[in-house]
Amino acid sequence: AAGVIQSPRHLIKEKRETATLKCYPIPRHDTVYWYQQGPGQDPQFLISFYEKMQSDKGSIPDRFSAQQFSDYHSELNMSSLELGDSALYFCASSPINPLSYEQYFGPGTRLTVT
Amino acid sequence: DAKTTQPPSMDCAEGRAANLPCNHSTISGNEYVYWYRQIHSQGPQYIIHGLKNNETNEMASLIITEDRKSSTLILPHATLRDTAVYYCIVKLSGWGKFQFGAGTQVVVTP
Numbered sequence: 001a002a003g004v005i006q007s008p009r010h011l012i013k014e015k016r017e018t019a020t021l022k023c024y025p026i027p028r029h030d031t032v033y034w035y036q037q038g039p040g041q042d043p044q045f046l047i048s049f050y051e052k053m054q055s056d057k058g059s060i061p062d063r064f065s066a067q068q069f070s071d072y073h074s075e076l077n078m079s080s081l082e083l084g085d086s087a088l089y090f091c092a093s094s095p096i097n098p099l100s101y102e103q104y105f106g107p108g109t110r111l112t113v114t
Numbered sequence: 115d116a117k118t119t120q121p122p123s124m125d126c127a128e129g130r131a132a133n134l135p136c137n138h139s140t141i142s143g144n145e146y147v148y149w150y151r152q153i154h155s156q157g158p159q160y161i162i163h164g165l166k167n168n169e170t171n172e173m174a175s176l177i178i179t180e181d182r183k184s185s186t187l188i189l190p191h192a193t194l195r196d197t198a199v200y201y202c203i204v205k206l207s208g209w210g211k212f213q214f215g216a217g218t219q220v221v222v223t224p
Contacts, residue, residue: 004157031209033212035214042201042214042215042216042217043152043158043212043214044214045212048210048211056210056211058211088155090157090158092157092158094209096209101146101163101207102160102163103160104160105158105159106157107156107157108155108156108157110155
């Protein structure tokens with residue numbers, strides 16, 4: 001079965017650079033969630049989209065922005081990167097119609113900021 | 115969403131049942147209990163969820179107390195591949211963000 005695809009899987013950037021993470025949800029899933037997991041920490045919700053509109057926002061820095069496109073894929077744009085942004089970034093998708101009780105997580109993108 | 119409390123870690127022998135407790139004493143009547151697990155650095159994986167009744171699927175069983183203030187996830191025959199952090203999460207429905215708290219690190223040993 002098709003799963004959530006994230007690219008790239010690994011990314012190394014320097015401080016103050018920008019990064020773009022991409023998420024391709026499972027076909028026919030209209031909702032996308034982004035989570036950040038720092039070293040030794042639990043996943044923390046960043047932002048979500050439903051039908052290309054932002055549906056919820058968590059502790060996402062102002063330096064980050066995200067959007068969902070017409071084909072439902074989503075991109076997380078990160079600017080002025082800081083060392084503390086080094087983390088695993090997970091994308092998850094789920095369908096609203098029919099409503100699913102499960103969020104399907106991708107394999108994650110490991111971002112290292114040096 | 116209600117908060118949950120889980121033990122930080124537990125060990126389990128391969129082939130034995132693993133019983134993972136979770137306290138959610140402030141759960142409200144329309145909140146579900148979800149269990150996810152995360153195998154090292156992989157994306158979290160859905161295991162099971164329930165509202166009031168006990169639930170079972172191919173991965174696990176979920177036992178919810180009658181007052182709904184606590185629950186137990188049961189892995190009937192733990193394997194080495196079940197070594198992971200297990201998260202108990204209480205939320206209103208499947209839609210919407212999951213708030214991952216401090217889960218239980220389960221280590222299955224041969």
